[in-house]
Amino acid sequence: MSERSIKEPEIFFDNQTGQLTSPVITVSKKLLSGLENVFKNEAVRASMDQEQVVYEVECYFPVEEGKKGGLFWGVSRIYPGKVAGEYFMTRGHFHSESDTAEFYWGIAGKGVLVCMDTNGQSWAEYLKPNSLHYIAGNVAHRVANIGNESLIFGACWLSDAGHDYASIEQNGFSVRLVDLNGKPTLIEAW
């Protein structure tokens, strides 16, 4: 009888803190300077500290981007803050390969996931620790931090999904999430 070795894992994910530990991680940071025209009040955004980090994403890409059949994994951290009453949020995107779905799940903090279909119909749901969100294909998605602490959430998507940020840059979402008297409120944007 020959003995085969059992490998130690190389990649760890801490479900409590969102800490991803891997020899191969891609990190991207989004500063306030990179969010031009994302918030309704562009003048206020432009007047704030442009070096402020609004969110950062750590990703594990086991295969090349665009490869069919692979999966990507990421953990996002959105810092607390507002631009003229509108919560710090991700730019939001459709997937370039439009009919590809994605999972998000809450790890820490309080947030709202805002979705919009290709007809401009929008909806939103709270994203909180242990909440799980299936985002169907052809649905744009963005997340806002509505709390006073960092919002951390995980994501898993197809390696051939790609990101279409341009549609959102041009048309935005049909709703905006604003703080109205201390309460997260979804209002019509168009």
Ligand SMILES: [Fe+2]
């Ligand atoms: Fe996505």
